Amino acid sequence: MDPEDQALLIKGFSDVELKEVLDELYVDDAVDIVEEMPANVVQRILRAADPQMRREINELLRYPENSAGSLMTTEYVSLREEMTVGDAITRIRRTGVDKETIYTCYVTKNRLLQGLVSVKDLLLAADDSVLIKDIMETNVISVGTLDDQEEVAQMFSKYNFLALPVVDGGGRLVGIITFDDAMDVLEEEATEDMEIMAAMTPSDKTYLRSTPWDLFKHRIPWLMLLMVSATFTGMIISGFEEALAAQVVLTAFIPMLMDTGGNSGSQSSVTIIRALSLGELEFGDLPKVIWNEVRTAVMCGAVLSLACFGKIMLVDHFLLNNPDVTPLVALVVCMALAFTVLVAKVIGCTLPMVAKRLGFDPAVMASPFITTAVDAVSLLVYFFIATSLLNIG
């Protein structure tokens, strides 16, 4: 069908029929139709599409994925500053039924955003003849069409907005984002951060809708990468094979050192990644963050080392009566442990902030990645201390 026939057909449909037709269409077909339509027909199509499809249509038409523009709706109530409260209420009554929200209305002049007024302001106004320009809020917080959806959603949770206006580069109002979409974004972004932190590529599907093949595709890339990068740890151990052959008891403490290092690092990285997501931290805070983590690491390292020394002497030395576990071996293990905690926490807090600064997603720098780095450093330190103190290798 050619565009004109399509336009004619869509004008002839009732909104309910149109919605039924749209539900049957794939988004890209809908976009093809939309792209060739006169503006008034486009508005009818976007109104009838469900939010998911509207978002995709907007995205494909103009705005990048995850931008404010791709999230917005064009169904807002616009007023003019010379209107009275009575005029405004009449306008809402006439046009409000199709709007995504009527509770915040936007005042424009030549499409430029001038201010906003809430229905509460309208209802509580002294009388119906008050002018909109006398009660409107002119100090309006707005976002740009290309702003990141996560930052926009954070503004909702910070300021408790019902809706936020979206303006183009010239300050012209092009749409609004409502709190329910912002809430969905916050949920999605938290889920995405968790998935990335747990070494998965993010997925849009719910768990029960995912096939094993879907799960496999999202999980294998990082598993593969991390397995290969563990080659370095293996090479470090191979390099100290003679030391280990001389003192096989040292091997028994490798899992404890590696796990404690991994846990210490992920505590720091996850805390920092979440704080970055919530906008509580920025790159300039890095020195303060490192200083915080160093002091925390010293405390954690000291307490863990003492406990570990006690445990090794009590359990391995006396209870299990293992003659290889001497006080000197225990000392080597505990020194390596304290150092591992320190390194893990410094790496754990630094990498996410540097990643963010370089424009990567900080969540990528979470536990699995840091574990691999910390493993290598802690093994090197462990073997270095062991060969120095135990006269082996």
Add this chain to the structure above:
Amino acid sequence: MDPEDQALLIKGFSDVELKEVLDELYVDDAVDIVEEMPANVVQRILRAADPQMRREINELLRYPENSAGSLMTTEYVSLREEMTVGDAITRIRRTGVDKETIYTCYVTKNRLLQGLVSVKDLLLAADDSVLIKDIMETNVISVGTLDDQEEVAQMFSKYNFLALPVVDGGGRLVGIITFDDAMDVLEEEATEDMEIMAAMTPSDKTYLRSTPWDLFKHRIPWLMLLMVSATFTGMIISGFEEALAAQVVLTAFIPMLMDTGGNSGSQSSVTIIRALSLGELEFGDLPKVIWNEVRTAVMCGAVLSLACFGKIMLVDHFLLNNPDVTPLVALVVCMALAFTVLVAKVIGCTLPMVAKRLGFDPAVMASPFITTAVDAVSLLVYFFIATSLLNIG
């Protein structure tokens, strides 16, 4: 503002100023402040609050933390079914200025919740003489005062409510929860889940407000517990000391096995924990979940083992020319790897669901806990396969 700054500020206020500030606050915000204040400041606040607010604060404070009751405000607009639309609008105009939201109004009879009507319905009604009972929505979703705040918040993100009514055991309306409070709860709960999953006890403070001592207190308990539980892994390695002494090369693959097991397990556990949080999964889905994870694990295990075999033969055997790395050793490592992935994924998906069923927070069963369990199993399997195939030990 954080609680300490608030306390400082309130101490600095004169009682008259404090009263003016409190008059500006909505009750549930005042309650948030009161909950986090030292006792002497609380007394000043309760003294300065007008009797009505004091009563409301006390009422809200009686509900358990994290319950819907503790989150609600009593500042809603209530209507009666025999009112007309005109009466309702007049009532909103008269009482609305102090209400947390006027956009959803609740219809009650003898305090029992009968229905709700939105300001949109009122404005779009045919005329002012229409009766509320003819336009009100009687099929109202409500929550109980003792319902968990996380489940309540999930209802907001599912249904896009502006506000939800809270009723007591007898169906009497006692308050409302608004979307902005629900949004805060969703953020807090996601942060809390991430902290618990990364082996920390949850904290209310933002990162930059936390002293190293705060960080230490939230991090050391799990580090200590996990360090001690790593004793088992150490004991397993000690038990196979002779086998390791005969084939030191086996040690080089321990970190890779442990890390891959840990990563595989945390992929499954984090996915399941998040799905449980979002209400996408329940305990009855366990067989389906396990079957999903088993099939995913077989695929991941097969691909990883093949890649690992290739990598060992290519890098360790040929490139590094390590004579100890025979094809048989590579086979042992890869068999152990495939089995570790399988065990990790099954443990990783099962533990969180069982924890939820038993009434614990599933997030506790995340990576660190599962890593320790997976470490032990994978080492046992590794040594068992090694001693069987390599004729050692």
